[in-house]
Amino acid sequence: MKSHDHNAARITVDKLCFELAPNTTLLHPISFELEAGQRMAVVGPNGAGKSTLLKLLAGVLQPTAGQVSINGGDLHRLAPQERARHIAVMGQTDQADPRLRAQDYVHLGTLAHAGIQTPQHLRDVTHEALQTCGLHHLAQRKLGSLSGGERQRAHLARALAQQPLVLLLDEPTNHLDPQATLEVLHIAAQRQVTTIAVLHQLALAHHWAQHIAILHQGRLVDLAPPTQALSTERISQVFGVGSFYLPHPTTQTPMLVLDQRLPLQL
Numbered sequence: 626m627k628s629h630d631h632n633a634a635r636i637t638v639d640k641l642c643f644e645l646a647p648n649t650t651l652l653h654p655i656s657f658e659l660e661a662g663q664r665m666a667v668v669g670p671n672g673a674g675k676s677t678l679l680k681l682l683a684g685v686l687q688p689t690a691g692q693v694s695i696n697g698g699d700l701h702r703l704a705p706q707e708r709a710r711h712i713a714v715m716g717q718t719d720q721a722d723p724r725l726r727a728q729d730y731v732h733l734g735t736l737a738h739a740g741i742q743t744p745q746h747l748r749d750v751t752h753e754a755l756q757t758c759g760l761h762h763l764a765q766r767k768l769g770s771l772s773g774g775e776r777q778r779a780h781l782a783r784a785l786a787q788q789p790l791v792l793l794l795d796e797p798t799n800h801l802d803p804q805a806t807l808e809v810l811h812i813a814a815q816r817q818v819t820t821i822a823v824l825h826q827l828a829l830a831h832h833w834a835q836h837i838a839i840l841h842q843g844r845l846v847d848l849a850p851p852t853q854a855l856s857t858e859r860i861s862q863v864f865g866v867g868s869f870y871l872p873h874p875t876t877q878t879p880m881l882v883l884d885q886r887l888p889l890q891l
Contacts, residue, residue, distance in 0.1 A: 633661040633819045634696045634711065634790035636682070641691035643677055651677045654691060655845045657838065664813075664820045666834035668827060668855075670864060673840040675823045679795050682821065683714045695791060709737035713789035717796040719780045723769025727760055727779050730768055734786030750786050758782040758812055774805025781809060785816065794822035798829070827864070831855050831881040839863055852879055 636659045643652040652674045659665055667675050680686040682693055684700050693700040695711050703711065713734070721730050731754050735747040742750075755761045758778040768776060777797065784792060794813060798806040806826075810833050813820055824830040830837060830851070837854035839847040841863045847854045852870070860868045860883075867884035 633817055635659065635661050636791055636819055636821075637692075637694040637697075638682070639692045639694070641678075641681055641693060642689045643681060643686060644689040651843055652681070653844045656691075657845070657848050659819055659821070659836065661819055662817050663836065664822070664834050665836040665838055666830035666851075667821060667823045667838045667840060668825070668830050669840035672842075674843040675840055676795060677843075678840065679714070679793050679821070679823055682791075683712055683793055684708050685714075706737055709787060711789060712791045712793060713784035713787035714793045715780050715784045715795065715797055717799045721768055721776075721780075723767060725768050726764065727766055727768060727771065727775075727782075728755065728764035730779055731755055731760070731782045731786050734783040735788075737787050750788060754782040754786040757785060757815075759808070772805075774801055774808065777801060777805065777809055778812070781812060789818060792816065792818045792820045794820065796823050796825060798824070798826065827855060827860065827868075827883065828881045851881075855881060 638655060638657050640654040640656055641652065642650070642654045644650045655678070667678060669675050677686065681688055684703070687701060700708065700711070728751065732747070732751040734754070735750055738747060752761070755764050758781055760775065760778055760782055763771065763775060768779060771779065781797065792813065797809050797813070801809065806829065810829065813822065814833060822834070824833070834851055836848060837851050838845060839854055839859065846863065847859060857868050860866060869882055869884065870879040871882055872878070873880050
């Protein structure tokens with residue numbers, strides 16, 4: 626989709642906070658800035674506030690305090706259609722009608738630009754999103770007939786068809802086999818779009834992201850390059866597991882390995 630790429634956006638988060646009720650804070654004040662085109666993985670134990678953060682970044686939730694800015698403009702002041710032209714979300718619970726053809730489902734992503742771009746241009750965008758995600762040969766197939774990995778790529782293609790400046794991925798590799806997992810993350814990495822992904826697999830996050838944000842009990846406890854953020858000490862502190870780094874046998878780059886041995890006595 627290079628011919629239709631928009632510029633990526635800088636995203637600035639300033640003291641963002643979300644309270645579900647008095648004395649029930651799901652996300653304590655958090656601040657960070659991500660430059661245009663960069664990739665950030667958000668990691669943390671269950672209940673750490675990862676999905677809450679992504680919903681705030683998507684504009685689905687209104688923050689209790691703080692602000693999200695896209696290229697300097699307040700995200701939450703944008704009208705829904707305009708916000709959809711800035712941010713696309715690939716959610717972990719996307720439920721599409723299984724009777725839809727893959728092509729028609731992906732084309733739904735272009736609705737944010739209806740009336741602004743020509744119908745032919747939107748068809749071209751749909752076509753290229755299908756190609757980018759390796760689904761062109763499955764365009765006429767119904768979603769219900771696709772494998773789990775193919776459906777995930779269809780969800781990603783729909784998000785790309787929005788032509789977003791910022792791409793948000795909420796556990797995009799959930800329930801995928803290793804090959805499908807790598808395919809989805811590879812496609813996202815190839816895009817010149819600012820991308821924030823909630824990931825559970827720390828080794829994948831370390832390999833894929835340029836920055837790692839670690840959430841714990843609703844607080845940002847670290848935001849740094851992968852090897853710095855995912856130190857063995859930090860992983861032990863936040864996730865309660867041991868870890869170590871080994872050099873890749875070919876490239877010699879450090880690879881994160883979690884110590885997943887079961888205790889001798891359960």
